[in-house]
Amino acid sequence: MFPGFFEWIWDGGHMLFMGALWYALSIIGMGLTFCLIKSAIETQQGKGSHHGDGHGHH
Amino acid sequence: MDSALIPEGVKRCSFGKFMVFISIVSAVLLWGVYAMLLCWLKGLNQTNMNDYYGFALWIWADLAVIALGGGAFFSGFLKYLVGKDELKNIINYAVLIGFICYSSALLILAIDIGQPLRGWFIFWHANVHSMLTEVAFCLSCYFGVLCIEYIPLVLENRQLNKVPFFHNFAHNLHEIMAVFAATGAFLSFFHQGSLGGVAGVLFGRPFAYREGVFVWPWTFFLFTWSAAAFGPCFTLSLTKLLEKISGKKLVKDNVIELLAKISGWMIFTYTIAKIADTYYWAVVTAPGKGQTLMEFYTGNAFYGIWILVLEVIIGGLIPGLILITNKGRKNKYLLTTAIILACIGVSVNRWVMVLQVMAVPVMPFDTWALYYPSWQEVATTILPVAYGVLLIGISYRYMPIFPQERELNPID
Amino acid sequence: MSAKEQKKAKRFGMVIDLDKCTGCGACMVACMAENNVPFKKDESNKLDSITWMRVFKLTNGKEYPDADVCYLPRPCQHCEGHDGHSPCVSVCPATATDYSRETGIVSQIYTRCFGCRYCMAACPYHARYFNWWDPVWPKGMEKMLSPDVSVRMRGIVEKCSFCFHRYQRAMDKAHLEGRRELAENEYQTACTQACPAGAITFGDLNNPGHAVYKLKQSPNAFRLLERLGTNTKVYYVSEREWVRRAGDNYLAHEKTGQVAAAH
Numbered sequence A: 001m002f003p004g005f006f007e008w009i010w011d012g013g014h015m016l017f018m019g020a021l022w023y024a025l026s027i028i029g030m031g032l033t034f035c036l037i038k039s040a041i042e043t044q045q046g047k048g049s050h051h052g053d054g055h056g057h058h
Numbered sequence B: 001m002d003s004a005l006i007p008e009g010v011k012r013c014s015f016g017k018f019m020v021f022i023s024i025v026s027a028v029l030l031w032g033v034y035a036m037l038l039c040w041l042k043g044l045n046q047t048n049m050n051d052y053y054g055f056a057l058w059i060w061a062d063l064a065v066i067a068l069g070g071g072a073f074f075s076g077f078l079k080y081l082v083g084k085d086e087l088k089n090i091i092n093y094a095v096l097i098g099f100i101c102y103s104s105a106l107l108i109l110a111i112d113i114g115q116p117l118r119g120w121f122i123f124w125h126a127n128v129h130s131m132l133t134e135v136a137f138c139l140s141c142y143f144g145v146l147c148i149e150y151i152p153l154v155l156e157n158r159q160l161n162k163v164p165f166f167h168n169f170a171h172n173l174h175e176i177m178a179v180f181a182a183t184g185a186f187l188s189f190f191h192q193g194s195l196g197g198v199a200g201v202l203f204g205r206p207f208a209y210r211e212g213v214f215v216w217p218w219t220f221f222l223f224t225w226s227a228a229a230f231g232p233c234f235t236l237s238l239t240k241l242l243e244k245i246s247g248k249k250l251v252k253d254n255v256i257e258l259l260a261k262i263s264g265w266m267i268f269t270y271t272i273a274k275i276a277d278t279y280y281w282a283v284v285t286a287p288g289k290g291q292t293l294m295e296f297y298t299g300n301a302f303y304g305i306w307i308l309v310l311e312v313i314i315g316g317l318i319p320g321l322i323l324i325t326n327k328g329r330k331n332k333y334l335l336t337t338a339i340i341l342a343c344i345g346v347s348v349n350r351w352v353m354v355l356q357v358m359a360v361p362v363m364p365f366d367t368w369a370l371y372y373p374s375w376q377e378v379a380t381t382i383l384p385v386a387y388g389v390l391l392i393g394i395s396y397r398y399m400p401i402f403p404q405e406r407e408l409n410p411i412d
Numbered sequence C: 001m002s003a004k005e006q007k008k009a010k011r012f013g014m015v016i017d018l019d020k021c022t023g024c025g026a027c028m029v030a031c032m033a034e035n036n037v038p039f040k041k042d043e044s045n046k047l048d049s050i051t052w053m054r055v056f057k058l059t060n061g062k063e064y065p066d067a068d069v070c071y072l073p074r075p076c077q078h079c080e081g082h083d084g085h086s087p088c089v090s091v092c093p094a095t096a097t098d099y100s101r102e103t104g105i106v107s108q109i110y111t112r113c114f115g116c117r118y119c120m121a122a123c124p125y126h127a128r129y130f131n132w133w134d135p136v137w138p139k140g141m142e143k144m145l146s147p148d149v150s151v152r153m154r155g156i157v158e159k160c161s162f163c164f165h166r167y168q169r170a171m172d173k174a175h176l177e178g179r180r181e182l183a184e185n186e187y188q189t190a191c192t193q194a195c196p197a198g199a200i201t202f203g204d205l206n207n208p209g210h211a212v213y214k215l216k217q218s219p220n221a222f223r224l225l226e227r228l229g230t231n232t233k234v235y236y237v238s239e240r241e242w243v244r245r246a247g248d249n250y251l252a253h254e255k256t257g258q259v260a261a262a263h
Helices: A013-042 B013-044 B057-068 B071-082 B083-110 B130-155 B164-175 B175-199 B218-246 B253-288 B305-323 B326-330 B332-359 B375-398 C003-010 C026-034 C088-090 C118-122 C162-175 C188-192 C211-215 C240-245
Strands: C012-017 C054-059 C067-072 C095-101 C104-107 C200-204 C222-223 C234-237
Touching: A013 B130, A013 B164, A013 B175, A013 C162, B013 B083, B013 C088, B057 B071, B057 B083, B057 B175, B057 B218, B057 B332, B057 B375, B071 B083, B071 B218, B083 B253, B130 B164, B130 B175, B164 C240, B175 B218, B175 B332, B218 B253, B218 B326, B218 B332, B218 B375, B253 B305, B253 B326, B253 B332, B253 C104, B305 B332, B305 C026, B305 C222, B326 B332, C003 C012, C012 C211, C026 C118, C026 C188, C088 C095, C088 C118, C104 C188, C162 C222, C188 C200, C200 C211
Parallel strands: C012 C234
Antiparallel strands: C012 C200, C054 C067, C095 C104, C222 C234
16 A cells, blocks of 8 residues: 555556555545635634524524 | 424424334344344354355445445536536435445445455555455545535534534535545546456456456446446436425426436447447357357356346346437336336346356356355345435435425425 | 576476376365364355365266266466466455465465455356354364464465475475475475375476476366466366366367467
């Protein structure tokens, strides 16, 4: 899975397969992180809080 | 009692009735959980699998739910990348079904392996040349994508959405959903294909083996194509089923017909490709390995040529032809028949590519091996179905799954 | 591997004379004892009992007086496939089975296997077995197990290793004596030595000095399912044409022995 493991060979197969995997994982990870951070900032700025007020709890 | 949790402007059955439903399904679920624990604690001797049937009911169930759950990635692909905006009215449900199918597939795999505690070896000691490795990686990653697609739905629950962070998070996830949908489509293309490759690369098994391009046998492309083609039919089938149970129209006809039309053309073209593949395999590939087509369909008590007809003609060509015609899509009965036949067709295909592969003898002095599952295998296969019913029940009750429901069923 | 190393590489294999095999099963017994192969109280169901070496009974399907029987011992065929891509090695997702380019032996790493059984699906010879149960030895027998072979736990796949531990033992001895090469009789499998009829011959298929080198060149030699391209290292010999024909799948018009895949 990582370079350095004894199964790892520096060949096209490993680089292509693992490259695609880590590429997909980083897109997912970065997308999720972006959303989390943006949401945290927006929440801090008070955005979206009107949804919590006014309606009250039943 | 739970009215505060139910989306505004829609009607749901009484809490008592809902609890009765939950209890019945949970009982089935617990039965499955009991069988699952038996398999984990006592080992795979609880199954009827044997050394001839290393792959059996579970792997079929796995392949089938992944194919049927293909509606999620293909609908997402059509909505976010092709721009079929109407599909936003069914995409939530497609995502929910996909989420159920893929979580089920992962659970089944966790039960199916002989040493579940070593399951992580497939990632850690990955052999990149194995189709199964690719399946494991892409499946897990895509399940992550499905979670990301399902989370906003959960957060849109009336009470959860009042929490500012959840509201913002759901909104922001929606904003960049196209990125996740694209990644999901990419991952799905590969793992659906690799599942086809699992059988297609078996050069020691002439029944399964196919030639192909580069490292991918033809089954790789056929599996991806069929998942994209038949997956939406499962989404449509479950939409129709939920409409029937709830007694309400949940999605407008134009949306259903659009998805049915796209699915129809995909099925039709897939079936042509499948027929071409079968023909080439029957006249070139299999004879090249010393076996004739009819050897695969005779000499045993179960597998006859009927299964090929059921898969390709009844479960492929017929639903394809119905769905590509305007008349077929407009006729309620024809449409329902077609989408059910399509679900059967793709499930039979997955069955053939797992169980018949194991059954066919390869050594000339070997015999056909037939198999029937043990109750533990059946129970653990029903387990995901019960889990799916439960999750659909809960999601439908508490989350805004169908955007058109309010408009189609106004409450006075 | 360099060209020089390639030259030195071994391809251990067998030649089994089917006309000599009486079907006594001594090879199966020897294999089980040698390799600590677990067994159940009732071994009658051959679909879930482990037999690294299994003797198949073949018949020519004719009536008396033309009826004929052949017993075919089937160890793991140690396929080389194309360039080491044997059917099972290439599919194992966790690199738990490996093709050795030094010996030509297909190994199984028991501590690595997590029991997905894809290799079993890939093997057309049914040479791979799953441990459906944990091994249970009759009281006292655990003390008689071979210390050179690890016992296997429930939930993993195992198979014939060409008694690889014997190779390791022989190599250890050779190294201590300052040698790098083994004599033919220094490394022999348990089944080979147990066969009372002398039907099994084992050695390096690449070594012209070994008996198998010549035996495999017999016009009556064939390999199981050769046309699939598995490129096995177990050769069979029989003077009977129907036996040679039973070793592979033939279309009605095809001649025996003329359909093998090229390597």
